[in-house]
Amino acid sequence: MDVLLQIRDELLDFAGTGVSVMEISHRSQPFMDFAHRTDAAVRRVLAVPTDYHVLLLQGGSYLQFSQIPMNLLHQANTADYIHTGLWSEQAANAAKKYGNVEIVASSYETGFDRIPEINESNINRDAAYLHYTENETAQGLQFSKPPVSPIPLVCDACSSLMSKPIDVSAHDLIYASAQKNMGIAGVTLLLYELIDSSDGFYINNVLPDYRSINNVPFHIAETDLDIYLLKSEKNGFHGLKGHQSTGGLRASIYNAVTLDAVQALGEFMREFKRTHG
Numbered sequence: 060m061d062v063l064l065q066i067r068d069e070l071l072d073f074a075g076t077g078v079s080v081m082e083i084s085h086r087s088q089p090f091m092d093f094a095h096r097t098d099a100a101v102r103r104v105l106a107v108p109t110d111y112h113v114l115l116l117q118g119g120s121y122l123q124f125s126q127i128p129m130n131l132l133h134q135a136n137t138a139d140y141i142h143t144g145l146w147s148e149q150a151a152n153a154a155k156k157y158g159n160v161e162i163v164a165s166s167y168e169t170g171f172d173r174i175p176e177i178n179e180s181n182i183n184r185d186a187a188y189l190h191y192t193e194n195e196t197a198q199g200l201q202f203s204k205p206p207v208s209p210i211p212l213v214c215d216a217c218s219s220l221m222s223k224p225i226d227v228s229a230h231d232l233i234y235a236s237a238q239k240n241m242g243i244a245g246v247t248l249l250l251y252e253l254i255d256s257s258d259g260f261y262i263n264n265v266l267p268d269y270r271s272i273n274n275v276p277f278h279i280a281e282t283d284l285d286i287y288l289l290k291s292e293k294n295g296f297h298g299l300k301g302h303q304s305t306g307g308l309r310a311s312i313y314n315a316v317t318l319d320a321v322q323a324l325g326e327f328m329r330e331f332k333r334t335h336g
């Protein structure tokens with residue numbers, strides 16, 4: 060709330076300029092100071108080594124699905140991708156417009172219930188880079204550590220950056236659009252336990268070792284999903300609809316979601332199971 064109030068105030072008067080940050084010159088001192096502070100904050104929070112650049116770009120991660128191969132694929136005609144769900148697939152598909160794409164590991168066969176084993180000998184030494192999606196937002200599947208790569212490692216950290224430490228130096232390029240975690244703090248991992256101890260009422264198929272700390276997809280074994288969703292919206296829980304590619308439900312517990320909110324959803328789900336189970 061404090062952050063929202065600060066944004067509201069600064070929309071009318073940014074750093075004593077009398078106007079908003081959107082209305083001042085990008086060369087003005089207040090904007091330059093703001094840009095430097097942002098750069099320093101990103102470096103501090105993510106412990107970014109000095110030999111890395113921090114770029115603030117327009118567009119979302121989807122744009123990077125093309126910009127990365129456009130910038131890097133000219134060095135080699137092939138890029139390697141690890142296939143773990145919807146977003147890594149979209150990234151690989153976008154890159155196909157610019158060169159050859161090799162899928163070097165995939166958990167498609169097991170329904171994206173795990174991070175696949177990555178055999179280093181499958182990685183093409185001549186490829187421009189190896190791309191992976193740190194957290195598969197739709198599937199709720201997450202890497203516990205970066206893959207070991209003999210070639211430049213590129214990471215889509217769109218739904219996980221700033222939710223936990225990341226070893227920047229293990230990567231050559233990390234990208235993430237800001238809208239998910241780079242906001243207000245407060246996150247927890249409570250829902251999985253509730254799902255697992257629900258005697259099959261709530262189902263999540265991702266193996267425990269690979270579960271995302273940011274996205275908890277689940278579905279209800281027998282209950283009519285629509286009733287659940289309607290009821291949850293009436294009770295103040297919004298945005299629980301699963302990604303359109305997977306269906307079901309999904310609780311996204313990004314940094315802006317408070318512990319109280321997660322606990323309230325947990326209570327609601329327990330009560331819902333009691334009355335509908």
Ligand SMILES: Cc1ncc(COP(=O)(O)O)c(C=O)c1O
Nearest residue numbers: 119120121122146196217218236
């Ligand atoms: C892992 C991942 N990559 C890429 C994207 C696309 O990001 P954007 O909507 O900012 O283009 C998303 C969006 O949800 C995502 O979760």
